[in-house]
Amino acid sequence: QKEVEQDPGPLSVPEGAIVSLNCTYSNSAFQYFMWYRQYSRKGPELLMYTYSSGNKEDGRFTAQVDKSSKYISLFIRDSQPSDSATYLCATLQGAQKLVFGQGTRLTINP
Amino acid sequence: GAVVSQHPSRVICKSGTSVKIECRSLDFQATTMFWYRQFPKQSLMLMATSNEGSKATYEQGVEKDKFLINHASLTLSTLTVTSAHPEDSSFYICSATYSGSGYEQYFGPGTRLTVT
Numbered sequence: 001q002k003e004v005e006q007d008p009g010p011l012s013v014p015e016g017a018i019v020s021l022n023c024t025y026s027n028s029a030f031q032y033f034m035w036y037r038q039y040s041r042k043g044p045e046l047l048m049y050t051y052s053s054g055n056k057e058d059g060r061f062t063a064q065v066d067k068s069s070k071y072i073s074l075f076i077r078d079s080q081p082s083d084s085a086t087y088l089c090a091t092l093q094g095a096q097k098l099v100f101g102q103g104t105r106l107t108i109n110p
Numbered sequence: 111g112a113v114v115s116q117h118p119s120r121v122i123c124k125s126g127t128s129v130k131i132e133c134r135s136l137d138f139q140a141t142t143m144f145w146y147r148q149f150p151k152q153s154l155m156l157m158a159t160s161n162e163g164s165k166a167t168y169e170q171g172v173e174k175d176k177f178l179i180n181h182a183s184l185t186l187s188t189l190t191v192t193s194a195h196p197e198d199s200s201f202y203i204c205s206a207t208y209s210g211s212g213y214e215q216y217f218g219p220g221t222r223l224t225v226t
Contacts, residue, residue, distance in 0.1 A: 008151060032213055043114070043203050043217030044154070088153065092213050096142065100153040 001026050006089055006101030015110050019076040023089035023101045026070065032092035033065050035074045037085045038103065044088055048074070079108045111137050114206050116218035123194055124226055131189045131221045133204030139184035140206035144215060145177075148201040160187055194225040 006023040013019055021035075031052055036044035048063040050056045050072075056063045064073040072089055089101040113136040123129045133143060142161050146154040158179050160166035166179035178190040187206075191198055201222055205215035 004153075006153075041201075041220065041222070043116075043205070043219045045217065046214060049213075096144075096159065096207065096213065096215075097156060098144075098154075098213075098215060100155075102151075102153045105151075 003027060003093070003099045004089060004091055004101040006104055008102045008104060010105040010107060012107045012109060013079060015079060015081060015108055017079050017108075019074075019079050019083070019106060019108075021074040021076075021087050021089075021104050021106070023072045024070055025072065025091055027091075027093075028067070028070065030091040030093070033063070033072045034090045034092070034098070035061075035063055036088040036090060036100075038088060039085045047087075081108045081110050084108045112208070112211070112216040113137055114140075114204065114216050114218040116202075116204060116221050118221060119219065120222045120224075122224045122226060125195055126193055128190055128192045129194055129223060131191075131202055131204075131223070133187045133189070133206070133218055135185045135206045135208070135216075138206075138208045140187070141184070141209050142207045143181055143187040144205045145179060145187075145189050146203045146205070148203060148220075150201075154203060157189075191223065194223070196225045199223055199225045 034049040035047045038044040053067045060077045062075040086103040088103040090098045117132045145157045148154045157172045158166040158168045160181035168174045181187040203220040205217040
């Protein structure tokens with residue numbers, strides 16, 4: 001079993017739709033959870049992070065962690081074509097090691 | 111701030127040759143640098159972690175004699191793929207942290223390696 005599992009998609013939605021991206025993880029000891037955005041042929045950039053359970057909102061983006069079910073989510077409201085990218089969830093193992101999900105390729109159609 | 115660059119962005123080499131990839135932190139001193147490999151439609155997999163002036167720590171299954179990492183200064187780390195083979199073709203990405211950045215890693219733009 002992979003430590004972090006993510007549906008690779010691809011996911012295609014119309015502009016303005018609400019997007020839901022999800023991951024599951026296996027180790028209940030994980031405390032920090034991140035979402036990265038990666039454009040084609042570029043390195044990932046940190047979008048949001050959350051600690052333990054709960055929600056965190058930043059503009060059109062909301063990150064959610066449910067530790068009881070080991071489930072993490074990213075919601076994008078009012079999606080824009082510029083949001084088209086691959087979204088990777090990640091958890092922090094130990095002090096520095098990031099463990100990534102497979103990434104979900106998202107396309108927002110104008 | 112916290113910009114990381116990589117060079118080259120793309121490289122094609124023949125099987126059996128070695129290739130070096132550079133990773134630089136442009137506006138900060140990188141206490142730790144990380145090297146990842148990403149195969150098409152797959153996740154980033156950590157290959158090794160390196161601290162300036164000390165030997166790199168490799169993840170299980172990564173051949174340290176094949177993937178040589180040198181972190182000679184606080185702004186430069188290099189990854190040398192020795193005796194490259196077609197199965198080494200991948201996207202190699204580095205990241206870096208600095209004292210005070212906590213868990214946040216700043217990623218470079220990646221290097222696409224193709225071995226023919």
